[in-house]
Amino acid sequence: MSQLSIKGLDVHYDQHQVIKNLDLEVQEGEIVALFGPSGSGKSTVLKAVTGLLNHASGSIELAGHTLLSNEKAVPTERRNIGLIFQDYALFPHLTVSENICFGLVKASPLEKQQTVDELLALVKMSEYKDAYPHQLSGGQQQRVAIVRALATKPDLLLFDEAFSNLDPQFRFELIEEMRAILKNKGITALFVTHNQDEAFAFCDRIAVLNHGRIAQIDNPERLFSYPSDRFVAEFLGQGVWLEARVESENTLSSEWGDLPYQGEKSIAGMIGELVDVYLRPHQIGFTEADDGVFCVEHERFVGEFYQVELEWRQQSLKIRTHSSFLNKRVNIRVKQPVLHVFPKP
Numbered sequence: 001m002s003q004l005s006i007k008g009l010d011v012h013y014d015q016h017q018v019i020k021n022l023d024l025e026v027q028e029g030e031i032v033a034l035f036g037p038s039g040s041g042k043s044t045v046l047k048a049v050t051g052l053l054n055h056a057s058g059s060i061e062l063a064g065h066t067l068l069s070n071e072k073a074v075p076t077e078r079r080n081i082g083l084i085f086q087d088y089a090l091f092p093h094l095t096v097s098e099n100i101c102f103g104l105v106k107a108s109p110l111e112k113q114q115t116v117d118e119l120l121a122l123v124k125m126s127e128y129k130d131a132y133p134h135q136l137s138g139g140q141q142q143r144v145a146i147v148r149a150l151a152t153k154p155d156l157l158l159f160d161e162a163f164s165n166l167d168p169q170f171r172f173e174l175i176e177e178m179r180a181i182l183k184n185k186g187i188t189a190l191f192v193t194h195n196q197d198e199a200f201a202f203c204d205r206i207a208v209l210n211h212g213r214i215a216q217i218d219n220p221e222r223l224f225s226y227p228s229d230r231f232v233a234e235f236l237g238q239g240v241w242l243e244a245r246v247e248s249e250n251t252l253s254s255e256w257g258d259l260p261y262q263g264e265k266s267i268a269g270m271i272g273e274l275v276d277v278y279l280r281p282h283q284i285g286f287t288e289a290d291d292g293v294f295c296v297e298h299e300r301f302v303g304e305f306y307q308v309e310l311e312w313r314q315q316s317l318k319i320r321t322h323s324s325f326l327n328k329r330v331n332i333r334v335k336q337p338v339l340h341v342f343p344k345p
């Protein structure tokens with residue numbers, strides 16, 4: 001069942017339309033990312049959902065209640081949405097317990113205490129209930145901010161770049177921990193980010209925004225393997241475009257050799273046509289050859305592999321290898337079947 005349903009959302013700033021007839025359904029208990037480049041409209045969608053825009057049109061429903069329609073726009077404070085920001089936004093003069101209880105205006109002292117105890121136990125911070133925000137690390141402050149948002153039992157949690165201030169080492173720990181808590185409690189969440197790793201780690205589905213429209217919404221695996229258009233392929237990618245000819249329903253030919261095709265869509269109707277395939281770094285490698293087309297002049301050892309960057313037809317070709325090819329002549333080898341072909345533009 002849809003917990004959040006956005007239909008036909010339009011937002012203009014002056015004459016400029018920044019959100020264009022956007023539809024988005026988020027199921028109950030689902031975590032969805034709004035992911036896209038700067039200026040694609042992520043924050044604007046978030047503001048429309050929270051009710052911070054007075055010029056949004058279309059319809060928004062949350063937990064069966066209409067928040068926005070032609071007839072009405074429910075004010076922000078009555079939308080029952082929890083917000084979590086990048087900068088934690090805790091009240092500095094209140095303790096951890098007081099921060100968590102801030103929105104619990106109708107609760108009795110006993111209920112408040114039970115809520116604080118339960119939520120702090122959830123994030124393993126029970127001993128910090130009398131601490132002030134400045135006495136906590138960034139990760140701890142964000143844990144408190146998240147449970148403060150949970151305290152009021154919101155119908156939806158909105159995370160606005162909520163993990164980006166944290167040290168990468170702790171960031172993914174916190175993301176995993178928060179995902180487990182949200183899943184355990186069946187909380188629905190929308191996560192605005194321009195960070196692909198965070199979106200992939202935290203979310204069930206990812207909506208890729210391009211100029212105010214959703215270019216594709218899918219789970220991380222499908223988004224990566226089956227980008228719906230050139231924009232999504234490149235935005236997720238670090239890859240390279242390679243021209244190929246469809247030879248049969250399961251083979252293409254290219255200047256890098258024959259490429260097996262194992263995509264979902266049949267390419268039988270494209271036999272003989274020239275198409276483009278998008279290959280990501282993990283799909284390509286080298287074979288050493290005395291008459292190889294490339295000479296590897298630079299490579300970087302980055303821990304598990306060597307990273308080589310070559311210029312090829314005005315594209316930057318990134319290749320990962322498990323052994324060093326420094327100063328060797330090589331040809332490119334496509335290591336994995338092609339999953340998706342794009343007709344020529």
Ligand SMILES: Nc1ncnc2c1ncn2[C@@H]1O[C@H](COP(=O)(O)OP(=O)(O)OP(=O)(O)O)[C@@H](O)[C@H]1O
Pocket residue numbers: 013014018036037038039040041042043044045194
């Ligand atoms: N108050 C405003 N007045 C005019 N234009 C605005 C305003 N706020 C945003 N815009 C424009 O709307 C478009 C979408 O902006 P938005 O902030 O939603 O993008 P975003 O994807 O969240 O970007 P970022 O990742 O940089 O935060 C941009 O072109 C931006 O310049």
